[in-house]
Amino acid sequence: MIEWIFFALIALVAVAAAVGVVAQRNVIYSGLLLVGNFLCLAALYILMNAQFVGVVQIIVYAGALMVLFLFAVMLLAGQRTSLGDSGLAGQRSAAVLLALVLGAELALLITRGSLAAAQAGTPLDVALGGNVQAVAQVLFTRYLWAFEATGLLLLVAVVGVVYLIKGRPGAGAER
Amino acid sequence: MAVPTLYYVLLSAVLFLIGAIGVLVRRNVLVIFMCIELMLNAANLALVAFGAGQRSMDGQVLALLVMAVAAAEVAVGLALIVAIFRRPEAKSVDVDDVNMLKG
Numbered sequence: 001m002i003e004w005i006f007f008a009l010i011a012l013v014a015v016a017a018a019v020g021v022v023a024q025r026n027v028i029y030s031g032l033l034l035v036g037n038f039l040c041l042a043a044l045y046i047l048m049n050a051q052f053v054g055v056v057q058i059i060v061y062a063g064a065l066m067v068l069f070l071f072a073v074m075l076l077a078g079q080r081t082s083l084g085d086s087g088l089a090g091q092r093s094a095a096v097l098l099a100l101v102l103g104a105e106l107a108l109l110i111t112r113g114s115l116a117a118a119q120a121g122t123p124l125d126v127a128l129g130g131n132v133q134a135v136a137q138v139l140f141t142r143y144l145w146a147f148e149a150t151g152l153l154l155l156v157a158v159v160g161v162v163y164l165i166k167g168r169p170g171a172g173a174e175r
Numbered sequence: 176m177a178v179p180t181l182y183y184v185l186l187s188a189v190l191f192l193i194g195a196i197g198v199l200v201r202r203n204v205l206v207i208f209m210c211i212e213l214m215l216n217a218a219n220l221a222l223v224a225f226g227a228g229q230r231s232m233d234g235q236v237l238a239l240l241v242m243a244v245a246a247a248e249v250a251v252g253l254a255l256i257v258a259i260f261r262r263p264e265a266k267s268v269d270v271d272d273v274n275m276l277k278g
Contacts, residue, residue, distance in 0.1 A: 007178045011186045018190050018213055022197035027205055034209050037190075041216055048183070048227040050235045053242075060242055061216070065249050072253045073205050076260050076268050122230045135239070138232040143240065150243045157247035164254040 006047055014040035027077050031070050038062040049121040051131045180228030183220060190217035204256055204270045208249075215245045 017037035024030045038061045045054035124134040139147055190213060197210030219238045226234015260268050 003178055007182065011182075014186070015189055015193070018193040021206070021209055021213060022193055022201065027203060030206050030209055034213065037213065038216065041220055044183070044186075044220060045223055045238075047178075048223055050223045050227065050238070053223055053235050053238050056239060056242060057219075060246055061212075065212070065246060068249060068253060069205070069209065072257060075257060077203070077205065122227075122232055124232050131235075134232050135235055139236045139239065142233075143236050146240055150240055154243060154247050157251050161250050161254040164251070164258050 003047065007044070010040050010043045010047070014044070027073050028070070031066060031073055034069075035062050035066045038066070049125065049131065052135045177227075180224050183224030183227075187217045187221040187224065190214075190220070202269050202271060204260065204268050207270060208252055208256065212245065212249065215241065 014037050017033045017040060020033040021030045021037065024033060038057060042054045042057040042062070045051075045057055121131055122134065124137065125131050128134050128137060194210045194213035194217060197213065198207050201207055201210065219241050222234045222238045222241065224234070226232065226237070256268075259265070259273060266272055
């Protein structure tokens, strides 16, 4: 029952954030709403007992990718948007209040919560005693080729990005 | 009682639809790129939902691999966008301005 309530709330916020990404005129607001959407998806992953995917979603998507996006936004379209201290009325006090609520929730969960998620996951989760172990078990046996190929893909992407920005030796010197 | 897979897949479909509409409607190239990421995330959600529905780890592992590929794609795509729109003659980040190949 509680899971349905969580799902409904998180889904609602995720859809609202997605609509905001499309509808917002300000590109930076779109980016921040996309971060909100990613965090909602991370919450949904954890709700589905995919804890590792949820945490990686926060680290990779909301953490690294969106920072990269915002770099690009600032580089290209940032000159036209104001980065000043303009906020909503009462935004600061609302933010402090919400931060205190979050702190109270975290304290409650850490001290009172139980780490019994392994019983609720897939049979492999339960057998190996955790979600990370289960992901590792499958990733490095059945999906080993895909894993190595993805590593190669990431290497190619990094080399490609550096080449795109710098160009040939001497060609990109004036940038 | 767990939420059935159907609702997660419905949410994934709604998010995918919103992303697709964003790609078609917006003209700012960075917002188009963000909507592409939204679609990728919706597909990831569907993957993990189906994996959880089947009580299998395959959905989660595939979602991790998709995340890695998406990270590589964002890096290369943003490098391309910066290379195209940082030229001195680029007027804005409007995707309609990239029309040099027009016949």
